[in-house]
Amino acid sequence: xxxxxxxxxxxxxxxxxxxxxxxxxxxxxxxxxxxxxxxxxxxxxxxxxxxxxxxxxx
Amino acid sequence: xxxxxxxxxxxxxxxxxxxxxxxxxxxxxxxxxxxxxxxxxxxxxxxxxxxxxxxxxxxxxxxxxxxxxxxxxxxxxxxxxxxxxxxxxxxxxxxxxxxxxxxxxxxxxxxxxxxxxxxxxxxxxxxxxxxxxxxxxxxxxxxxxxxxxxxxxxxxxxxxxxxxxxxxxxxxxxxxxxxxxxxxxxxxxxxxxxxxxxxxxxxxxxxxxxxxxxxxxxxxxxxxxxxxxxxxxxxxxxxxxxxxxxxxxxxxxxxxxxxxxxxxxxxxxxxxxxxxxxxxxxxxxxxxxxxxxxxxxxxxxxxxxxxxxxxxxxxxxxxxxxxxxxxxxxxxxxxxxxxxxxxxxxxxxxxxxxxxxxxxxxxxxxxx
Numbered sequence: 001x002x003x004x005x006x007x008x009x010x011x012x013x014x015x016x017x018x019x020x021x022x023x024x025x026x027x028x029x030x031x032x033x034x035x036x037x038x039x040x041x042x043x044x045x046x047x048x049x050x051x052x053x054x055x056x057x058x
Numbered sequence: 059x060x061x062x063x064x065x066x067x068x069x070x071x072x073x074x075x076x077x078x079x080x081x082x083x084x085x086x087x088x089x090x091x092x093x094x095x096x097x098x099x100x101x102x103x104x105x106x107x108x109x110x111x112x113x114x115x116x117x118x119x120x121x122x123x124x125x126x127x128x129x130x131x132x133x134x135x136x137x138x139x140x141x142x143x144x145x146x147x148x149x150x151x152x153x154x155x156x157x158x159x160x161x162x163x164x165x166x167x168x169x170x171x172x173x174x175x176x177x178x179x180x181x182x183x184x185x186x187x188x189x190x191x192x193x194x195x196x197x198x199x200x201x202x203x204x205x206x207x208x209x210x211x212x213x214x215x216x217x218x219x220x221x222x223x224x225x226x227x228x229x230x231x232x233x234x235x236x237x238x239x240x241x242x243x244x245x246x247x248x249x250x251x252x253x254x255x256x257x258x259x260x261x262x263x264x265x266x267x268x269x270x271x272x273x274x275x276x277x278x279x280x281x282x283x284x285x286x287x288x289x290x291x292x293x294x295x296x297x298x299x300x301x302x303x304x305x306x307x308x309x310x311x312x313x314x315x316x317x318x319x320x321x322x323x324x325x326x327x328x329x330x331x332x333x334x335x336x337x338x339x340x341x342x343x344x345x346x347x348x349x350x351x352x353x354x355x356x357x358x359x360x361x362x363x364x365x366x367x368x369x370x371x372x373x374x375x376x377x378x379x380x381x382x383x384x385x386x387x388x389x390x391x392x393x394x395x396x397x398x399x400x401x402x403x404x405x406x407x408x409x410x411x412x413x414x415x416x417x418x419x420x421x422x423x424x425x426x
Contacts, residue, residue, distance in 0.1 A: 006226035014257035035387035039394035
């Protein structure tokens, strides 16, 4: 099975986060929500890592 | 990746990070309260929203005349309008092209033609925090230095991602290896947080660098697009004539309907020419309100002489400010921005810890 590049998740989070930040500049309605969601995409994996803990998966 | 290439990237990451870490820690700590500057200012100066009727306000020229009368021998340089109260802010000086140090700031209440009640003079705590964040209290030198640190930060981020790639495969995404050594655990946290906050950190770092270049970018625009728009004669500065400000405001707004006035630059000011009153208009939407359109009004006749949108590099500069401070998307965004600021402190601290705790076989061997 072909292994995906390890940086894919980082790239996806970066694109979502950046799109949210730029969308937020354009308005005060759904754009603010998009900005908040985009930034949440950056913060959520940290909460996930904190919650998951445990030993390394092999 | 070849071991030699990996070592080279590792060196780039180590030294670009070490160069800027201390300064980035200062910026992250001072940037945290600045995210909430509106709320903190509101706590320091609680004020009820003011209501007023347009009919009860004095004409702008009348209010300007009273401010100029309080500063004999002065001329107007800039004029701006408060959004939450009927107050104009007139900047005056001995000449239209006076340096910043010689300028005087005169707020005037349009209901009374007197300075507004309850305005505390002097420098507040948040102003000092902003100065520290902007230039480390070192003026222009500090500002450009921090701009260079922003570039170092961008290099550290790129090299960090390059280094992370070969090591991310084994533990998996967002995995922190518990039960291993402290050093390994902190390395994982450093990589996880650095990776997922990459876009935010890059935006904040690069917009910070752009903001430190505001003066040279603005100077370039003045010599380029603004000079072309103004067709400046380079003759003497046209003197201010009472009544011309209101006429200029009226004609500028009529030339570009649907926009409101952000500020006015009088003849001789850096944002105007010797012959013009430059009226800077902002749009009605959240995006266009952040961008400015200059309208050049002939300072002798009050007629509009030219209108042009800002060039791309000035638009970039104007948008870099909200993108750096994250204060444009409501309170939820501010909290997330502050959270990202805090986790960036963890990345900086863990990076320093990893470097300090790094085994140095060569040094040990030399000592032996």
